[in-house]
Amino acid sequence: MRPVILSAAGIGLLLALWQLGHLAYGSLVLPGLGETLAALAGLIGRGEVASALKATAFNALAGWLISVVVGVLAGGLAGRYEDLRHLLQPLAIILIGIPAIAWVVLALLWFGGRWAVVFTVSVATAPMIFAGAVQAVRSLDDDLARMARAFKTPPMAMVTDIYFPHMLAYLYPALATTLAMSWKVSIMAELLSGSGGIGDGIAAARARVDTAQLLAWVLVVVAILLLLDQLLLRLVRERMHVWRGQKERDSHG
Template identity: 35%
Template sequence: MTDRLGRFGRFLWAGWSGMAGIALFAALWQAGNERYGDFILPAPVDVAGAAWAILSETRNWTVAGLTILRGAEGFGLATVIGMAGGLTAGYSPAIMRLSRPILTLLVGVPPIAWIVLAMIWFGSTDATVIVTVVVAITPAIFISAAEGAMTRDRGLEDMAMAFGIGPFGRLGSIGLRHVASYLFPALSVSLGSAIKVAVMAELLSNIGGIGGALAMSRATLDMRGALAWTLLAVIGVIAIEYLLLRPVQSELERWRDAARPWGVKR
């Protein structure tokens, strides 16, 4: 428990560097506002005020939550499929060779094409958004999991086998912990892509959510409202990543702290 509290404290303390990056981005944003004016790029304070006004209306929570839910469902499904397929391919070179052409095909098709196909198949429903998200981000998760599984330390597995640890025990104590170092960077990127694809699918298929709100802002040339909804989508991504992904990553990568010499900081 003390070790976990220490990691949580270091995690909170590391947030200062993130705040500094956000402050720099806001400064550049403000410079753009002063250069091009409110119509092209509203000031960050005004956009933050618009976002707060949006959140002050209860119905807008439902709108934002709908997009986050759709993106999270697609992300979760893609994670399960990508991890299962990637681990299987990483442990089986034959499956890896067979899957490469399929991955190339999926990556080569742009997300906008999948949105059009999903609209034809499923109509204006949640399935259009979820399927588009799954197809768009699964290849990256699959490749990361497969690469992690292929580069695992066979010597450690042989040692574990000599001590009588079964295949599932070796997978949990050695394989998955090594795969995590490859997988979680891909999951962080895929999470952002999931929300972006979900918003794009909503905008084109006109099924509500943040995408529908952006379509309304586009129709009325409301740049401040468009940026406010975009800001809320980004906040949703950050909340999911740092409340769900990062704690799991920290738990699976405890070996990094054990391998780091005392007093040496990253």
């Protein structure tokens, strides 16, 4: 129970500091917890949260799926062929170094609207998936693959029993991390593009100087990220712990 108690204490401390800030600076600067929850209830009651979640989910997932297809294919080929890896790796490093906000501005000029958001998510997350795919292919045990081919293992069995499990061990952390990242990038892009979604709701609240509603949207974002952390990133940590333990037992066995 100790971790649960400490986690609850940390959240309680944050809420206490929030309320103290409200008492010190007033509702315009920092609305109280009650005002924020009332604003959140209003957003939910009017259906704005459901509509925004739907739009942001589409933008984030569409961009992420595009990055998965491009990153896995390009990374898989780059891991297999050294010349291609030397060609593509510098490009991936450059893409990682460009801030997402710069991509938003460029995408608004190139595409505009929703597809600017989708493009920004894709270009911000694809390099990380590419790096995971490269590492997955390069670390594949060639002896195991040769042994499977020597025993005339069917091609489909090679994919499902040898290549796929190995690549997933490297790709799963990158896939889960970029999926969570795609929501944050999507919201930031929506904030600047005005293409709907949670980011657009935040921008509208800012324009009206409605701090309570702005914080209500922030609570929605935090709830989503916490949910993704519990459903995905926590599973990643547990999976990697088990996988590393198995690898260590195999190496010492």
